[in-house]
Amino acid sequence: MTTLVWAGGLRAEDEPIVTAQDHGLTVGDGVFETMEVVRGRVFALARHLKRLEYSATRMGMTPVDPEEVREAVGEVLAAGSGLTRVRITLTSGPGPMSSARGGGTPTLVVVANDSPALTSCRAVRVPWRRNERSPLAGVKSTSYGENVVMMEFARSKGADEALMANTHGHLCEGTASNVLIERGGEIVTPPLASGCLPGITRGLALEWGAAAGIPLRVAAPGELEMGVLDEVVAGDAFAAVTSSTRRVQTVKALDGTMLEPGPLLTRLAQVFDERAAVDNDPAPRRDR
Secondary structure, three states, X not given: OOEEEEOOOEEOOOOOOOOOOEHHHHXXXXXXXXXXXXXXXXXXXXXXXXXXXXXHHHOOOOOOOHHHHHHHHHHHHHOOOXXXXXXXXXXXXXXXXXXXXXXXXXXXXXXXXXXXXXXXXXXXXXXXXXXXXXXXXXXXXXXXXXXXXXXXXXXXXXXXXXXXXXXXXXXXXXXXXXXXXXXXXXXEEOOHHHOOOOOHHHHHHHHXXXXXXXXXXXXXXXXXXXXXXXXHHHOOOEEEEEEOXXXXXXXXXXXXXXXXOOHHHHHHHHHHHHHHHXXXXXXXXXXX
């Protein structure tokens, strides 16, 4: 696998780039974005940079200059070919051996590689819940310990994604994806109030799907109980996940039960791919 690294400039893949006291390393005090690369260009870069700024602000970190990030991403992409994925990581920089943040210079790292795209989704439900009242709810933080535990649980069950409820028992999200449910002739997705991440692909799917006349909407708070996944397993409803590395992807199996794709979700995936092919960098919405 080809891996390219930028940290103040292009670096060797195995070159040390952070100090032992970097707060991103010691306590997960950082934010990140993972993006798809299509024919040498990052998809939806403007929206990802907007969310990076939002996450940093929510964390109380000093947001990085978006033009600096754009230049760093450009350097990485220009240095390689066949790249498929780029990750931007921003930490608060060196800090004390405690939760208190230091006053060091933030650390910015951009990594790109040519890892293959995820072509299907096998999901399982996990017994843990997302805390929608957490100060990190809706923030793409590097504090991913909970997600690591849930993904290891999923992998032990032969799956590649874990779906979870929030503390109220409402359907929330996957460890690295948002969730779409097709039932009753429409597609619905959990609201941000559930504690889910404001996914870039989720937002574009809502916008582009609606423009194409597909009946879809954000669910009312509490409308989607976790039990809706029982309907999916029974074949009375359908599910898909959305993320920058999956786009709109039908859930092929849930808790070991093979599933059929929903017609509306299949159409939505087609619409997304068609629009993405002609609009590589859709402008960010004004609300986020």
